Amino acid sequence: MxxxxxxxxxxxxxxxxxxxxxxxxxxxxxxxxxxxxxxxxxxxxxxxxxxxxxxxxxxxxxxxxxxxxxxxxxxxxxCINTARANAQARAAVEAGGVAELAGYASCRSEVKYGAENSRIDLLLSGHTDRADAWVEVKNVTLAEGGKGYFPDAVTTRGQKHLRELMVQVEQGDRAVLLFVVNHTGVETVQPADHIDPAYGALLREAIEAGVEVLAYRAELADERGEPSGSLALVEAVPVSVEP
Missing domain, CATH: 2.40.50.580 (OB fold (Dihydrolipoamide Acetyltransferase, E2P))
Structure with a gap:
């Protein structure tokens, strides 16, 4: 996009x-x-x-x-406009740019779900041999020394989303946390334990429960470091959850 x-x-x-x-x-x-x-x-x-x-x-x-x-x-x-991240994620998924989420016939946004009254960012369905995928999108703009961190402030809402995703895994579906990296200096993504240790602990619990975690970097700058005009997700970024 x-x-x-x-x-x-x-x-x-x-x-x-x-x-x-x-x-x-x-x-x-x-x-x-x-x-x-x-x-x-x-x-x-x-x-x-x-x-x-x-x-x-x-x-x-x-x-x-x-x-x-x-x-x-x-x-x-x-890119500080957090509204862009969901659109970036949806465009990339529908174009087949997120390999782990390819092959679904339907992609819906803002679907109500969960006991905590949430809305999932993307609900993927209609795959021939995989369960429906509930995808929560998070925007990553905090970077320190090439490491990208989420969140940049304590987030009770983010913790709620992790709990909701774990329930979807229990019910037999896929649950995915997709970090959209909107910072050109980020080389890896990890939980910001120094900012919200509760979120980091819950993220690791979610991974143990079967929640998948992905990160994809957006193309924001050209070779001169100037805005490229594009917001497309272009490549996967490693995720580290070591304490």
């Missing part, structure tokens, strides 16, 4: 109230953009960082700009 609108470059002034970011455009104009990320965005808001926005002409929108990408280090980009 690609950005449907041209990207507009600017420099980050500040992010505040979770959903707002002030950005200075190349002509010196300062605008307020929507920040579509409810997390801490740890490591993804360096002072005066280069950022890229999309613009909407929809008169019903309060904010016309949406923050999409940030340069977290020279030549390294991260």
């Amino acid at each position: 690609k950005f449907s609108d041209p990207l507009i470059q600017g420099n980050l002034l500040r992010r505040y109230k979770r959903f707002l970011a002030d950005v200075r455009l190349p002509d010196g104009t300062e605008i307020t953009a929507h920040c579509p990320n409810t997390g801490s965005m740890l490591g993804c808001q360096p002072e005066d960082a280069r950022v890229w926005l999309t613009h909407s002409d929809n008169p019903k929108r309060k904010l016309q700009y949406t923050w999409e990408l940030v340069e977290v280090a020279p030549g390294q980009l991260a």
